[in-house]
Amino acid sequence: MAGTFAFAISGATAARKRNLDLFGICALAFTVACGGGIIRDLCIGAIPPAGLTNWHYLVVAIIATGITVGFFPVVEKLNRPVLLFDAVGLSLFAVTGAEKALHYGHNGEVAILLGITTAVGGGVVRDILLTRVPVILEKEIYASAALLGAVIVVLGNYLKWVSADWVAIIALIVCFTLRILALRYHWNLPTPANNKTDLDKQK
Amino acid sequence: MAGTFAFAISGATAARKRNLDLFGICALAFTVACGGGIIRDLCIGAIPPAGLTNWHYLVVAIIATGITVGFFPVVEKLNRPVLLFDAVGLSLFAVTGAEKALHYGHNGEVAILLGITTAVGGGVVRDILLTRVPVILEKEIYASAALLGAVIVVLGNYLKWVSADWVAIIALIVCFTLRILALRYHWNLPTPANNKTDLDKQK
Amino acid sequence: MAGTFAFAISGATAARKRNLDLFGICALAFTVACGGGIIRDLCIGAIPPAGLTNWHYLVVAIIATGITVGFFPVVEKLNRPVLLFDAVGLSLFAVTGAEKALHYGHNGEVAILLGITTAVGGGVVRDILLTRVPVILEKEIYASAALLGAVIVVLGNYLKWVSADWVAIIALIVCFTLRILALRYHWNLPTPANNKTDLDKQK
Numbered sequence: 001m002a003g004t005f006a007f008a009i010s011g012a013t014a015a016r017k018r019n020l021d022l023f024g025i026c027a028l029a030f031t032v033a034c035g036g037g038i039i040r041d042l043c044i045g046a047i048p049p050a051g052l053t054n055w056h057y058l059v060v061a062i063i064a065t066g067i068t069v070g071f072f073p074v075v076e077k078l079n080r081p082v083l084l085f086d087a088v089g090l091s092l093f094a095v096t097g098a099e100k101a102l103h104y105g106h107n108g109e110v111a112i113l114l115g116i117t118t119a120v121g122g123g124v125v126r127d128i129l130l131t132r133v134p135v136i137l138e139k140e141i142y143a144s145a146a147l148l149g150a151v152i153v154v155l156g157n158y159l160k161w162v163s164a165d166w167v168a169i170i171a172l173i174v175c176f177t178l179r180i181l182a183l184r185y186h187w188n189l190p191t192p193a194n195n196k197t198d199l200d201k202q203k
Numbered sequence: 204m205a206g207t208f209a210f211a212i213s214g215a216t217a218a219r220k221r222n223l224d225l226f227g228i229c230a231l232a233f234t235v236a237c238g239g240g241i242i243r244d245l246c247i248g249a250i251p252p253a254g255l256t257n258w259h260y261l262v263v264a265i266i267a268t269g270i271t272v273g274f275f276p277v278v279e280k281l282n283r284p285v286l287l288f289d290a291v292g293l294s295l296f297a298v299t300g301a302e303k304a305l306h307y308g309h310n311g312e313v314a315i316l317l318g319i320t321t322a323v324g325g326g327v328v329r330d331i332l333l334t335r336v337p338v339i340l341e342k343e344i345y346a347s348a349a350l351l352g353a354v355i356v357v358l359g360n361y362l363k364w365v366s367a368d369w370v371a372i373i374a375l376i377v378c379f380t381l382r383i384l385a386l387r388y389h390w391n392l393p394t395p396a397n398n399k400t401d402l403d404k405q406k
Numbered sequence: 407m408a409g410t411f412a413f414a415i416s417g418a419t420a421a422r423k424r425n426l427d428l429f430g431i432c433a434l435a436f437t438v439a440c441g442g443g444i445i446r447d448l449c450i451g452a453i454p455p456a457g458l459t460n461w462h463y464l465v466v467a468i469i470a471t472g473i474t475v476g477f478f479p480v481v482e483k484l485n486r487p488v489l490l491f492d493a494v495g496l497s498l499f500a501v502t503g504a505e506k507a508l509h510y511g512h513n514g515e516v517a518i519l520l521g522i523t524t525a526v527g528g529g530v531v532r533d534i535l536l537t538r539v540p541v542i543l544e545k546e547i548y549a550s551a552a553l554l555g556a557v558i559v560v561l562g563n564y565l566k567w568v569s570a571d572w573v574a575i576i577a578l579i580v581c582f583t584l585r586i587l588a589l590r591y592h593w594n595l596p597t598p599a600n601n602k603t604d605l606d607k608q609k
Contacts, residue, residue: 334539
């Protein structure tokens, strides 16, 4: 729930900055919070998607909208805690997404791909709706942290060295730590095009 | 069908203004007319989606394309009737979308969310394909009218004060009236960001 | 597989040109290669989608990323062979997409629409993620070739003049030939808006 809330806040904040109206802000908060999970549920055949049936998500989105609209200057200053919650949400969504796919009897690759999708899908849909290139494709170790978390879940469930609960906890901690370290030290994946530009400059 | 046609016309007109070719115009007309319904059918497990199996939709999209391409100056002048049909389509899609979700045994929240999705989904996909921020997120009481219509359908079916047919008729009339009044008097939902800008100006 | 690879290369090249990072390039290569098939599988109820369960696709996407990043100047010069593979992929995806829909017991219209979707869906998602109007909607006989291939598959399976294998081969050849001819002679579908502009100029 903390993760859903952080995701909803990030959606509402982005929507507010683009001058959307109240409905738009609420729709975007809901989309970021539930979009990834809905895509996952469609792909594994969990119909109707949990994001639509469970009213908690909708309430969280509405509360996040209320807070973002009512206390916007405060929310803007709270950038750091929001990023923290966002990292919590990322880890939780990646791990639970991968576990749910395994639970529905799908293989490891499906679980990894859908773990990532659950974690980053909402953010991608948000960026598409606001017509910008999804930020996760451009920079920062974000989706990669989700990938690592999902891989640990899948490996853990195949190797069965420890119980499923411990696997989930380890995956959560690794994913969260990697994301926080990447934020702290501005780690980025290499961008091939930039390397080339640098080379061009050296010539 | 009138609603599908109005939606297809709106898609074809938008496509034509962006210099798409014949296939693009037809694809966009079809997308706007059926996109919302297809997303709804995927979410409630009505597979394959009605928009794909029923050739009426495709024919309507092709006819709308033909009319838009052949008589573009006329269509542009018919802005008012097209908006009227569009409001009819909005109401019909919202009400039938919510009813179909209930009919498939889903709960009220799913029905409300999918009623809105059916009504506005096509327009959102159109705006995404033409790379602009979906207009329904920015202004005007459009999705909100669909929301109201879907809520009436769900409440009516729970409370059972009147028969399901009457519920649908009341929801249609309320949704249509709200949309027409919003068009007539330029009602908008409040946009928080603008309010803030106004405050800044006063300082 | 040749088609998947060509599609993945086209995705990776587009992503690299937009300065995405390694993860983004790989994600886009995978999306272009599998996006159309995943949408098709969701619509016909083949869950989980083949693109997610079959690890071949993922490996192809990763290899395509590696090649594009490692040998970018070479790939850029290979524009012609990539277009050739792309035409192969287009034909294969359109025909197999239509066949799979028929195989799942859906009617001819579903098969035609999903054949096109399989063939062009990945490219449309790529353009949406890179925030540009999908190129297939604007120019060139691309989706139209896929449409023709899918129509031949459906007609062939209804009329049963020749065996299903021959139908597939004929559809492949027609679709591929049309695409190659369109590339060679720069055939475009008429764009109504441009015609009008021309008329205006003559006045």
